[in-house]
Amino acid sequence: MQVIDLTGPIRAGMRSYGSPLPPIEIEPVARLGDAGWKGHKLVLHTLAGTYIETADHLYEGREQIADVPAERFIRRAIVAQLAEKGPLEPISARELEQAAGGNLAPGDALLVATGWDRRWNESDFVESCPYFMPEAMEWVVDKEVALLGLDIPCVQDPRADDGELNRLFFQKDRLLLAPLVGLRKANRASTYRLIALPLNIPGVCGTPCRAVLAAW
Known part of the structure; x- marks a missing residue:
């Protein structure tokens, strides 16, 4: 069985989408030499690293991440x-x-591969990323895609700030998974199963997740 890890590493101080999201912090709070065990403080947010989110990100009262049955995070996947x-x-x-x-x-x-993941933690990863034209998102919606995964951090032009394409996608209870790494390792001819499991945190629209592709 082939397994491809699509999850980008989360590191302290890494690039982000900016304010009001807080900087990512990873700090030891217990050390073997002092406490006899190890533990760390994590300061994250819902858009840290590779994350998955629901329509509640943009629409009030929609399903939140803990409301989604686990089987919906496991899907037959087509890699473009x-x-x-x-x-x-x-x-x-x-x-x-x-x-x-x-x-x-x-x-x-x-899952859409553009090769942009090669710039995972560069300073312009978000501000300069490729983006969907409106017709591309309309195509995704028309195809009834249940989960859209991308190796880019923004689905629409990062110079725009209206969220129009995200709202179009989230009109129904679809799931968005981004940004991914390693999609170029996927073979077009293979049939894959995507497994993208978020943290079980009630009351939030999304969380960081571990996303993998498995081929049999």
Whole structure:
């Protein structure tokens, strides 16, 4: 069985989406030499590292992460291997159709690989990332994708701040998984199962998660 880890590492002081999200902190609070055991303080937020989130991120009163049955985080996955994307380069519906349209079924997870994960912790990872054109998100919604995974940190142009494409995606109770790493390791011809399990924290719209692809 092939297993591909899609989870980016979380490190203290790493880049983030900015205010009002707090800086990530990872500090030891107990050491073997003093306490006889190890423990750490973690200061995170819902968008730390690789995360998964629900429609409650943008719509009041929608399902939260602890409300989602565990089986919905385990999906048949289709990987769309797009051409390498540069800074602020758009992603079109035609590209998604050519890369994944023939294999995608309603309820599947669609994972979009652009190669942007090569810049995982660089200072412009968020501000300069490739992004979906509106037609691309409309294509995803029309295909009834249940879980959308991306190796980019923003689904829409990071220079825009209206959240329009995210709202379009979250109109129904879909799940968003981002940013991923290692999707280039996936073989287009293989059938994969995505497993992306969040922390079980009631009352929040999302959490960091460990996401893997498994092929049999």
